[in-house]
Amino acid sequence: MYIPKINLFKDRDEIVAFMKQFSFGTIITSRDNLPIGTHLPFLVSIKEDKILLTSHFAKSNEQWKDIEKNKILIILSEPHAYISPRNYDQVLNVPTWNYISVHAYGEGKIITETDKVFKILESTIDNYEIDYEQQWNNLPEEYKLEMSKGIVAFEVVVTDLQAKKKLSQNKTVSEQNNIINSLSKSSNCNEQLIADYMRINLMTKK
Numbered sequence: 001m002y003i004p005k006i007n008l009f010k011d012r013d014e015i016v017a018f019m020k021q022f023s024f025g026t027i028i029t030s031r032d033n034l035p036i037g038t039h040l041p042f043l044v045s046i047k048e049d050k051i052l053l054t055s056h057f058a059k060s061n062e063q064w065k066d067i068e069k070n071k072i073l074i075i076l077s078e079p080h081a082y083i084s085p086r087n088y089d090q091v092l093n094v095p096t097w098n099y100i101s102v103h104a105y106g107e108g109k110i111i112t113e114t115d116k117v118f119k120i121l122e123s124t125i126d127n128y129e130i131d132y133e134q135q136w137n138n139l140p141e142e143y144k145l146e147m148s149k150g151i152v153a154f155e156v157v158v159t160d161l162q163a164k165k166k167l168s169q170n171k172t173v174s175e176q177n178n179i180i181n182s183l184s185k186s187s188n189c190n191e192q193l194i195a196d197y198m199r200i201n202l203m204t205k206k
Contacts, residue, residue, distance in 0.1 A: 009163035067108035
């Protein structure tokens with residue numbers, strides 16, 4: 001990913017926290033020089049100081065067959081917002097887009113053991129809707145086992161983590177505050193989130 005020095009997102013703990021918050025991403029593999037992508041929710045964890053990304057494909061999605069063959073790219077990119085030149089002090093300016101994005105490259109491994117597959121499913125429930133856990137626990141074991149046969153679980157050990165914050169860092173403090181005020185008034189949650197990130201970014205510079 002192209003990352004100018006001013007936009008480099010370096011704090012690993014902060015990056016991992018971002019990945020956990022915005023965990024619906026795109027996994028990209030390659031087959032016969034053709035990129036293939038699938039949109040999936042990911043569980044983000046640290047094990048032995050390594051970042052792990054865990055998820056599962058529908059078994060009918062044959063991208064799972066490429067998981068162990070080549071390096072994998074997973075992109076987590078949200079929120080984002082259009083930035084109007086009306087926020088700038090000078091007329092001689094153009095629109096742009098602010099965003100935060102993480103590119104995680106890594107090595108993949110298919111998980112076949114039934115108990116580990118169930119643990120991934122249960123961890124996914126805990127992460128996204130813990131209230132569903134009781135209903136899940138009351139489902140017949142035969143039903144859950146049959147459902148698990150329709151997926152392919154996997155994990156990716158991240159070997160290269162690239163992260164970018166494009167938050168108008170190249171603009172004056174006055175212009176950044178103009179953008180924050182403008183986005184904060186928006187009804188769009190993405191724009192509100194970018195305003196929050198810009199505000200935090202400005203505060204950490206003081």
